[in-house]
Amino acid sequence: MSEQEQYVVEAELNRSRTRRKFLQYLAASPAIASLGGVAAFMGEVVGRSQGQAAGGSQSRHDLPLSQVLPTSVHYPLPWEFPDVGRTYTNVITDPAQALDVFDFEEPMYLKLSRSFPGHWAFFQSGCFSEGTLHADRAGFQHVFLRPRRLMSGVSGVPGGVSTKFTIFGDTYDAPIFTCPTSDERSIWMPDGELSVSRACKTRNTMQMLSWGCSESPEDCSAALGRPVVMQIYAPAVYSNTQIALKRLEVMGVKTIALTVDAAAPRNPETGNWVDQNIDTSGCLQCHTARRDHREMAGYPGIRDLGAEWQAAAPNPGFMGKGFNTSRDLPRSPLDWNYVDRMRQDWKGEFGIKGILTREDAALCIQHGIDFVYVSNHGGREPETDMSTIQVLPEIVDEVKGRVPIFIDSGFRRGTDVFKALALGATAVGVGHPMLWGLGAFGEPGVAKVLEILQYELMVTMGNVQTATLADINKNDVEVDWNSPLPITY
């Protein structure tokens, strides 16, 4: 069998495994059973979706939630790990009821999934068979805390512990920031990025805004009360990058992060399968603010999101404003030369997001980068990666304290954050938890998610007896990557 044939067979096997997994979960779900089983569920959703495509009069946007899904049911998903012992029976109706960030997942799911299961799958899934997504969570189970006792100066929580965090001249309440996630405004998250900005202001938290934002960086910075940290997807035409950098400089942005893990198309297989078989409604059902993905692409064909997105391309999005969209302009590949040009043109702090190896961390330093951002895009970029927590030590070893290290992917607990700090990270980003909070309750949901994570970090510091972030070090954890995983995994 040729290598190509082998690849095709493997891909097909993976696809059917993912489908089987998905169907097994559907079949096991009391929610689906109450609807008459998998076939009935799929028939209903596909039927609704097709009815709409055929010009049916009632849009599913108009359906009250109570008609779409009884709130008493739960439909667990295969690609997310419930926390240990969690049963998903008591759905919170107010952010104040939340005990941890997982509490926000189900209310968002209930709002979204029966109307737009494809959209939910897009949010929750990683890529291929979800290996990296799972590895990210499992990684934390191999890192154990080593709590000290009777340390002087740590007189209990909250008094004796401070999570205060200063970076690049700004001080925040904790070394936890919100990740850039595109298109935060949709019909089910109406205020999108602005809600995140306001919540970050309330919780004195760093907000990293996506290049694919659906609210302008200017408005978000105003709502945040300080300039956002801006994530960049490299435009193919470098002169457009210069336009964007100038604009960010004028609005007072001090820090940018270039995302480099999207150099090839993603393979969000579970999401694609749900789109293809269950929910054919497409992205534009939810998102009203569109942008030109072709322009943010590093290469032709990258992030090719299909005809409907291309048709919506005339709206260049917030970061594409003022760009020269002529297709004849020279295009620059996204490589270290591109980074060097950006380094010359950007005088502020400059990080690279998506670093996963010692080699690339070394190149970041060589190319004058101000911070290294370890990320696998929340399990959404390459498959069968190690978890980011497992990658972290080799990056720390390479960087040797010369620049700060940001990290994300799979962080859901204050203990997760503590473990990363102990292994040498400087700050930790959260994507999904922030989106669950936003999708479920808007601004108060995001604020509560941040409050919970900050609180959990503080409690962990109190238990391990580290009074400040500077006191946290690698002696506070024991790492055994070969330790067996708890039975719940």
Ligand SMILES: Cc1cc2nc3c(=O)[nH]c(=O)nc-3n(C[C@H](O)[C@H](O)[C@H](O)COP(=O)(O)O)c2cc1C
């Ligand atoms: C729906 C969604 C959209 C995202 N959009 C972007 C983006 O526009 N730019 C980017 O650099 N990363 C993007 N990411 C990745 C996040 O910045 C971050 O790396 C990831 O969510 C962290 O993992 P976590 O969700 O497990 O916390 C996105 C992630 C999700 C889930």
